[in-house]
Amino acid sequence: MLNSKRLWTTTILLGIAFDILFWDKVPGISFPVFVALILLSGILVLADSGVRPNKGALSLILPIGFFATMTFVRAEPLTTFLNYTLTFVFMAFFAMSFLGGRWLRYSLSDYVAGNFKLMLNAIGGPLSFISETRKEREQAGIKSGARKFFPVLRGLLFAIPVVAVFAGLLSSADLVFAQRMDAFVEIFRLENLPEYIFRGILILIIAYILLGVLLYAAQKSQDEKLVGEEKPMLPPFLGFTESSIILGNVLLLFMAFVVVQFQYFFGGQVNINIEGYTYAEYARQGFGELVTVAVFSLFLFLGLSSATRREQIGQQKTFSALGITLVLLVLIMLVSAFRRLVLYESAYGFSRLRTYPHVFMIWLGALLVAVVILEILRRQRAFALAMTIAIVGFAATLNFLNVDAFIVQQNVMRSAGGAKLDMAYLATLSNDAVPALENAMNESSVSALTREAVSTSIICYWYQNESRLTEPRPWQSFHLSHWQATQIYAGINPLEGYTISREDWQRNVTAPSGKEYDCNDREIWD
Numbered sequence: 001m002l003n004s005k006r007l008w009t010t011t012i013l014l015g016i017a018f019d020i021l022f023w024d025k026v027p028g029i030s031f032p033v034f035v036a037l038i039l040l041s042g043i044l045v046l047a048d049s050g051v052r053p054n055k056g057a058l059s060l061i062l063p064i065g066f067f068a069t070m071t072f073v074r075a076e077p078l079t080t081f082l083n084y085t086l087t088f089v090f091m092a093f094f095a096m097s098f099l100g101g102r103w104l105r106y107s108l109s110d111y112v113a114g115n116f117k118l119m120l121n122a123i124g125g126p127l128s129f130i131s132e133t134r135k136e137r138e139q140a141g142i143k144s145g146a147r148k149f150f151p152v153l154r155g156l157l158f159a160i161p162v163v164a165v166f167a168g169l170l171s172s173a174d175l176v177f178a179q180r181m182d183a184f185v186e187i188f189r190l191e192n193l194p195e196y197i198f199r200g201i202l203i204l205i206i207a208y209i210l211l212g213v214l215l216y217a218a219q220k221s222q223d224e225k226l227v228g229e230e231k232p233m234l235p236p237f238l239g240f241t242e243s244s245i246i247l248g249n250v251l252l253l254f255m256a257f258v259v260v261q262f263q264y265f266f267g268g269q270v271n272i273n274i275e276g277y278t279y280a281e282y283a284r285q286g287f288g289e290l291v292t293v294a295v296f297s298l299f300l301f302l303g304l305s306s307a308t309r310r311e312q313i314g315q316q317k318t319f320s321a322l323g324i325t326l327v328l329l330v331l332i333m334l335v336s337a338f339r340r341l342v343l344y345e346s347a348y349g350f351s352r353l354r355t356y357p358h359v360f361m362i363w364l365g366a367l368l369v370a371v372v373i374l375e376i377l378r379r380q381r382a383f384a385l386a387m388t389i390a391i392v393g394f395a396a397t398l399n400f401l402n403v404d405a406f407i408v409q410q411n412v413m414r415s416a417g418g419a420k421l422d423m424a425y426l427a428t429l430s431n432d433a434v435p436a437l438e439n440a441m442n443e444s445s446v447s448a449l450t451r452e453a454v455s456t457s458i459i460c461y462w463y464q465n466e467s468r469l470t471e472p473r474p475w476q477s478f479h480l481s482h483w484q485a486t487q488i489y490a491g492i493n494p495l496e497g498y499t500i501s502r503e504d505w506q507r508n509v510t511a512p513s514g515k516e517y518d519c520n521d522r523e524i525w526d
Contacts, residue, residue, distance in 0.1 A: 002046075002049045002051070002129075002215070002218060002219075003045075003048060003049050004129065004133040006045050006048060006049075007045060007211060007214060007215075008207070008211065010041050010042075010045045010214075011206075011207035011208070011210040011211045011214070012203065012204075012207045013041070014037060014038060014041060014206065014207065014210055015202075015203035015204065015205075015206035015207035015210070016203055017034060017037055018034060018202075018203065018206045019199055019202065019203050020476075021033060021034050021476050022034075022476070023199060025474055025476045025477050026473065026477040026479075027071070027072075027477070028072050028473070028476060028477040028478045028479040028482075029072045029475070029476065029477075029478045029479070030476035030477065031068060031071045031072065031084070031087075032065075032068040032069050032071065032072060033476075035064065035065075035068040035087060035091070036065075036068075038091070038210065039061065039064070039091075039094075042210075042213075042214055042217070045214070046098075046214065046217065046218050049218070051099070051217075051218045053094075053098050053099070053101070053217075054097065054098065054099055054100060054101025055101060056097065056100075056101025056102060056103065056104065057094055057097045057098050057099075057100075057101040057103065057221075058101075060090050060091075060093055060094045060097075060103065061094070063086065063090045063392060064087055064090045064091055064094065066396070067082075067083045067084075067086045067087045067090070067395070068083070068087045070083045070399045071083045071084055071087070072478065072479050072480055073399075073480045073481065074398075074399055074402065074432055074481060075404075075430040075431040075432050075479065075481040075482065076352070076398075076402075076403045076404045076429075076430045076432050077352075077430070078352070078356060078398065078403070079395070079398045079399055079403060082394075082395040082398065083395065083399070086391070086392065086395055092114075092115055092118055093114075094217075095118055095213050095214075095216055095217040095221065096114040096115070096117075096118055096216075096217075096221055097221055098217035098218070098221040099217070099218075099221045099222045100221055100222045102226065104385055105226060105381075105385075106226065106384055106385070107226065107381050107383075107384050108383070108384045108387075110226050110384070111384060117216070117220065118213065118216055121212050121213070121215060121216040121220065122209045122212035122213050122216070123212065124212070125211070125212040125215040125216060126208050126211045126212050126215065129211070129215055167181055236306070236307055236308055236309040236310075237307055237309070238304070238307040238308050238309065239308070239309060240308060240309060240310055240311075240315045240318075240319065243304045243307070243308040243319065244318065244319070244322060246300075246304065247301075247304065247319075247322040247323065247326060248322065250297070250300070250326065251322065251325055251326055251329065254297075254326065254329040254330070254333070255329065257333070258329055258332050258333070261332070261333070261336045290333050290334065290336060290337035290340075291334070291337055291357060291360070291361060291364070293330070293333060294330045294333060294334055294337075294361075294364060294368070295364070297326060297327075297330045298327075298330070298364075298367070298368060298371065301323050301326055301327065301371070302371070302380075302383060304323075305319075305323065305375070305380055306380070320375050320376065323372075323375055324372050324375065324376070327368050327369075327371060327372050328372075330368060331365055331368055331369075334361050334364065334365050334368075337357075337361060338358070338361050341354060341357055341358060341361075345410075346414070349411050349414060349419070349422060349425075349523075350406075350407045350410040350411050350414070351407065351425065352403060352404075352407065355401075355403055355406060355407060356398075356403075359394055359397050359398060359401065360394060362397075363390045363391075363393050363394045363397070364390070366390060366393070367386055367387060367390040370383075370386040370389075370390075371383065371386070374386065402432055402436075403432070404429040404430050404432040404433035404436070405432055405433055405435065405436035406436075407426075407429065407433070408426055408429070408433050408436035408437055408440060408454075409436055409440070411426065412440045412443075412446060412450060412454065415446070415447070415450045415453075416445075416446055416447070416450070420523070421450055421453045421454070422522060422523040423453040423454065423456050423457040423460070423517055424457075424460065424517075424518065424519055424520060424521050424522040424523070425522045425523065426454070426457040426461075427456075427457045427458075427460035427461040427464060427519055428461075428464075428522070429461075430481065431479075431481040431482050431484065431485040432481050433461075434458065434461065434484065434485040434488050434489070435484055435485075435488060437454055437457055437458050437461070438458070438488050438492065440454045441454045441455050441458065441492075448513075449513075452511045452512070452513060452515070453517070455495055455498065455511070456498070456509045456511060456517045456519075458489070458492070458495075459495060459498055459500065459509050460507060460509060460517070460519035462489050463500065463507055463519070464507070464519065469482070469485060469486055469489070470486075496512075497511070497512030498510065498511060498512065506518065506519070506520055507519040507520070
């Protein structure tokens with residue numbers, strides 16, 4: 001039987017911890033601290049009632065810990081969003097498979113159904129638990145909590161005037177103590193009452209939701225039956241002939257497209273120029289559309305694979321052959337899209353929205369290969385796991401790559417070949433870019449003009465973010481990327497020979513060479 005008092009105490013304390021860590025503060029190290037508190041206290045309070053997590057579920061602590069930690073290491077927007085999102089997603093998986101531990105065998109339907117049940121239990125579970133606990137206490141003849149509460153309230157009312165008298169005397173005896181008491185009394189000023197009421201309600205909401213999640217983990221996460229494990233959730237309804245015609249026609253279209261790619265794109269610049277296009281113009285068109293085609297093709301094949309009846313071995317082999325051919329053609333399209341993107345970057349430089357597809361296409365290609373293997377092995381149910389691995393791989397790669405630092409490095413290398421360095425764009429990147437900018441500024445192998453442009457980027461970056469970077473932060477808001485940026489700038493400020501002029505919202509930096517740079521004059525647009 002679950003200990004209701006300890007569950008409520010634990011979740012309310014977690015709600016208070018949420019208030020201390022996040023109220024009126026920029027998230028930083030506070031997020032991984034709060035995640036660690038939830039996991040540790042949740043596991044301990046359930047273990048106290050004899051409910052222990054399955055070893056399979058415990059393996060989820062690794063991705064939870066990684067992505068939660070990276071939220072205060074990386075500052076680039078998409079990487080940060082994925083870190084927060086995947087932390088919550090894997091924490092949901094942990095609650096869903098707490099007792100069963102079979103999350104590796106989940107299908108997409110299990111993920112959807114499990115998350116839906118978890119959300120419902122977070123809303124309605126605590127109410128049912130309160131009702132059941134009250135009935136059990138009444139049957140056992142245990143005094144209600146309200147009867148215990150009133151004596152405590154009376155004691156507090158009697159204690160307040162006594163403490164107030166002693167506090168006044170002690171304040172008169174020591175001026176420092178008097179200041180501390182004044183600051184303490186300030187907390188209870190009437191104008192602060194609405195804020196305290198709101199914060200109290202927020203604490204109770206957090207406690208309520210966490211209680212619902214803990215109850216689900218303790219009572220409904222056995223994973224005894226998974227959706228579609230014994231028989232398909234939706235029996236195949238589409239004939240083999242119809243599916244073959246659909247796949248066959250799509251294959252013909254894709255083959256025609258691939259032939260054009262070999263003739264005009266893989267064939268080189270001469271063939272493209274014949275049609276009146278430059279290589280860069282041809283390259284920058286269509287890589288987004290090709291990625292979209294790859295994604296839609298993947299789900300088309302998966303949908304047909306689930307819906308198609310294949311009673312005979314010959315039909316199974318034919319369908320698999322058509323599907324594998326489709327995936328191989330899509331992989332060729334991805335290679336084409338990748339080459340287009342590389343050429344586009346060579347012509348116009350690197351940016352975030354040109355770096356994300358680089359990484360995404362690699363993991364999408366890996367997922368397509370996994371789909372082929374699963375189709376050959378008749379293990380289509382494992383697609384959900386393959387997709388999860390691809391998503392985790394994509395997010396982890398962005399973290400290890402350090403997107404903004406990568407953009408700085410690639411654009412600086414590109415400038416070594418004679419291309420212009422867009423210093424204004426580099427100044428718009430996050431704190432993650434600052435260490436790379438410092439390295440480029442001190443790199444003797446690049447030209448003096450490039451080092452000058454990089455130095456100007458750091459100056460523009462600082463003055464565009466000065467108020468945010470110089471304001472004092474509590475320990476809860478400590479962020480590694482922010483701290484590195486402030487330390488680097490403190491070490492190089494002022495940059496000798498650089499002067500800054502400001503007109504309205506426009507900032508210009510004059511370098512030692514006499515060249516003037518406009519901090520807002522971007523040439524790269526995402």
